Amino acid sequence: MYRQRRFKQQTQPEELNRWLVSYADYMTLMFALFVVLYALSLLKQDEFTALTDSITKVFEKAPRGEANFEHLSLTPIAVNSQLATANAAAATLIAPEAALTNTAPLSDxxxxxxxxxxxxxxxxxxxxxxxxxxxxxxxxxxxxxxxxxxxxxxxxxxxxxxxxxxxxxxxxxxxxxxxxxxxxxxxxxxxxxxxxxxxxxxxxxxxxxxxxxxxxxxxxxxxxxxxxxxxxxxxxxxxxxxxxxxxxxxxxxxxxxxxxxxxxYQSAAPAFTEQNDVLEQQLQQVTQADGSIQVVPLPGGGIRITTRRDNPDAVTERQDP
CATH class of the missing domain: 3.30.1330.60 (OmpA-like domain)
Incomplete structure (x- = not known):
């Protein structure tokens, strides 16, 4: 007669923290996304425009009615120019000082x-x-x-x-x-x-x-x-x-x-004109009271426009703090 042993089945505790694995993967992806967005925000406007123009040229479709591919500018000179530009960009990432010596000025x-x-x-x-x-x-x-x-x-x-x-x-x-x-x-x-x-x-x-x-x-x-x-x-x-x-x-x-x-080309004339208009308004405000203007040089540089004549040496005698 065999004695039957009753094995006590031990119940394993349920894993309640499995969601942390998916959450950690999600947070890693979000971190990578915000790093890329931050890097894009640091790009200069002209560099970003050059990048978008280059991508547009690659995916741009040929106009209808043209049998040749002249609009792609795939001549040996253009290809060599693009290869030289790519090599210069790669050299900039490796050695910026050496790459700057090989770049040509943009026609001043x-x-x-x-x-x-x-x-x-x-x-x-x-x-x-x-x-x-x-x-x-x-x-x-x-x-x-x-x-x-x-x-x-x-x-x-x-x-x-x-x-x-x-x-x-x-x-x-x-x-x-x-x-x-x-x-x-x-x-x-x-x-x-x-x-x-x-x-x-x-x-x-x-x-x-x-x-x-x-x-x-x-x-x-x-x-x-x-x-x-x-x-x-x-x-x-x-x-x-x-x-x-x-x-x-x-x-x-x-x-x-x-x-x-x-x-x-952007002319700087409007800025100077606006500045001159402000100075002219200030001069008009000064001359309305007395009718005379006194320009006094300041010790630290610059000038001061005033109509006071009771103590003309007060400004020049004042020392910088």
Missing amino acids: IRQQYLGAPLNTIEQDLRTALSDLIDQGVTKLVEDDDWLVIELNSALLFASGSATATSSARTVLQEISKIINPINNFLRVRGYTDNIPIRNELFSSNWELSVARATSVLRVLESLGTAPQRMAIEGFGEYYPTADNATASGRAENRKVAIAISRFG
Whole structure:
């Protein structure tokens, strides 16, 4: 006869703290989210705009009716420029001091105010210059900081001349309708081929490129483009975009480019005008009582405007606290 043993079943306590695992995961995700949001809030406005423009270019669809991919600017020069920009950004993260020595100035544009978006300007220019783009005498090239309108010299000038033709004024008039309402900086750049020129007007290709850029700038100024937004750059034969060994390459290198910066010009005149108005009101308030004004220099710098003449040396004798 077997004696049956009764095993006492021990009841295990129920786990009531399992919710802490999910709660900890949730708090970790929330912490990571707020760290990313804080990092985005520290970005500068121009850097954030450049980032959004780059992302927009990647996902931007091609316009209907265009069989080529010219609007993507996937030329070797543009690709090399983008690769150089990416390498410079990577070098900045690794060694900022070394990266600063390799960066080129932005054509001496010191006012870092964003102008009109380059994507919108490019669309308007493609619509206005569609016939010239189809004929191959005009190109639109966009990189990180510039939208460049390349105009063939045969469209603007006679051979060996820097005097703008009537057709040049017609083309520039269409361009001015788009670039005049915006405040973006403009750089008019002249280029030539490598065939030397020497005549009574120009002793080198450099002078010819500068003269042609100047002529285009003068036409734009006469059409109402603000002169404080523009500057001239002459590159001569030293920055070719095509092979000068062929006739077609030399024809492509003879051009004038209008570069539109993503930065815009902002005049400081309204601020000074407002300050002058405040000073004028203060002077009027002072002269209403006595009719005379006394300007007293302060020991720590600056001046004091007063009408009191009972003790003129009181201000100068007072010592700084």
